[in-house]
Amino acid sequence: MGLLDSFERGLERAVNGAFAKTFRSGVQPVEIVAALRREMDTRAQVIGRDRILAPNSYDVLLSPADAERLSPLGSALRQELHAKAQEHGTSQGYTFAGPLTISMRTSEDVQTGTIQVSSGAVDGDVVWQAALDINGRRYPVTRARTIIGRGSDADIPLADAGTSRRHVEVLWDGTRGMVHDLGSTNGSRLDGELVSQALLADGQTITIGRTNIVFRILASQAGRQVLAGQQNATQIIDDFQRGQ
Secondary structure (H helix, E strand, C coil): CCHHHHHHCCHHHHCCHHHHHCCCCCCCHHHHHHHHHHHHHHHCEEEECCEEEECCEEEEEECHHHHHHHHHHHHHHHHHHHHHHHHHHHHHCEEECCCCEEEEEECCCCCCCCEEEEEECCCCCCEEEEEEEECCEEEECCCCEEEEECCCCCCEECCCCCCCCCCEEEEECCCCEEEEECCCCCCEEECCEEECEEEECCCCEEEECCEEEEEEEEEECCCCCCCCCHHHHHHHHHHHHHHC
């Protein structure tokens, strides 16, 4: 159980009685957690289908009196604030453009018992990159068309007798994904439903044979990928969407 879990179950049970008394008239750690969650929820933006980008940099301002009361917790408090913020982001399906950071500062402009939280994103454009999680391993999608199957000529070969040599392909144009069954013997499923082709959203599972393939869309600050055949993949996805 973390420090803030203890606070949430009751300050008196988390710390000794004398220390708990110091929080009765000032800011409590759980209030900082709540403020961080509110700021994250308020500033999160829907970037695309099933993609929500939240700020990754947070600045917590406390009054001098509250900062002094919290100082005995030191780095343990910062670690727990970071863990709780990361946990909330994960539970809400948020994507961060970079490492999550939380700083705590003192300001004479903040009244005792109150908290001010501001947030922002790291500098630079967010680049969306796709990946495939298969059998505990992550495969970055580095081309517009990625063929998966049991054949040695597949881009991602599988040791699965239930799959065809060239079973399925994943198309990625830098922002959108699509799955296309390549006429396989046993078919392909998306989240349990048999499909020949379908658009992909982050977290969806493609099943071929006995293998589950989880499609991921990740935020990155790295340089934008140049995908071979990207224009063709974009055209295929556009045509599919127009035909729906």
